Amino acid sequence: MVLSQEQAALIGQVFEDYVLEHHRNDILQILQEGEEAHYPVVVNAMTLFEANMEVxxxxxxxxxxxxPVFDGALQKAAETISSSCHSLQGTLGVKPNLHARISGLPVCPELTRDHIPRARDAGHFLSVTGTVIRTGTPKLLEFQRDYMCAKCRHVFAAQADFEQHYALAPPTRCPSPDGCTSVKFTCLQGDMAVPSACRDYQEIKIQEQVQADGGLE
Known part of the structure; x- marks a missing residue:
């Protein structure tokens, strides 16, 4: 499934308008921070969905x-706020690592679980109730590599495959919209020992909550 340009534009515009109305102060505070860190903007799902059910x-x-559309819209909202605050122009800077974090999901069967999610839940955004009984060591996960086509010089990103344990397979064909069919590429990361596009992740073990009668929910 791929979102159409019209769908992505609708989602992005709704989210941009929403954060400008409800999270202007949060974004303004982030704009005054350092450049390198990652900054979350926590958005309440209930309020967002009430603003636009289609989104x-x-x-x-x-x-x-x-x-990812939310993240892009968040960047646009930050740029709008930065350009509108003339008195703070020298102290504001749009951050490259702004992230939308969705919380407060509605309590409904489609979005909440009181048991450990099953295989059929893979790919869904869920709220899970349980007790964390073990946490792993935080690790870095390379999720993307940038390549350049040797023929048309088109630059594109190859994404790690979640279903293949985040394996990063080299591209098989140039994805340029101009119709290039080259199969030769250069990895823009080169021989760098440290990957350029990483996320931190941590494995956790969750135990289902115990009901009053002693059974598991």
Whole structure:
């Protein structure tokens, strides 16, 4: 599934308008911080979905596609706020690592679980109730590599495959919209020992909550 340009534009515009109305102060504070860190803007899902139910439906159906659109809209909102604050121009800077964090999901069967999620829940954005009984060591995960086509010089990103344990397979064909069919590419990361596009992650073990009668929910 791929969002159409019209769908992505709708989602992005709704989210940009929403954060400008509800999170202007949060973004303004972030704009005054350092450049290198990652900054979350925590958005309440209930309030967002009430503002536009259609965006809520897209988010529930395709969260992995919608969240990057949210992040892009958040960047645009930050640029708008930065350019409008003339008295603080010298102290504000749009951060490259702004992230939308969705919380407060509605309590409904589609979005909440009181048991450990099953295989059929993979790819869904869920609220899970349970007790964390073990946490792993935080690690870095390389999720993307940038390549350049040797023929047309088109630069593009190859994403790690979640279903293949985040393996980063080299591209097989140039994805240029101009129709290039080259199969030769240069990795822009080169021989760098440290990957350039990483996320931190941590494995956790969750135990289902125990009911009053002694059984598991």
């Amino acid at each position: 809520g439906e897209y988010f529930n159906a395709f969260p992995s596609l919608v969240i």
